[in-house]
Amino acid sequence: MEDATQHPLQSCPQCGCADLFIRKDFPQKLGLLIVVTAGITFLVLAANPHTFYLGAWALVAAVLVDALLYCFVPKITICYRCRAEFRGIPINPTHEGFELSIGEKYRNG
């Protein structure tokens, strides 16, 4: 059996839809965890004037970690119609990020 997963997708293998978009596979929960942790750290440290600057640095660190994470997360291809996510395949250069106008087309189907 030929391994078709190494070719960029032209259409969705699950539903045959030709409209696909590219998104960063950002771990939402991890991103949220970093923000929440930094927020709590800031509140605790900022309560004391002596450690206020440390709290500010915690926020800066959180932003940097998030940005760094964003740089390293892989891109994935997603189907507009069935919302199937395809990881580990080459990105088709003709595909772009999510477009609302195309998304509306498949919203109820």
Ligand SMILES: [Zn+2]
């Ligand atoms: Zn599909």
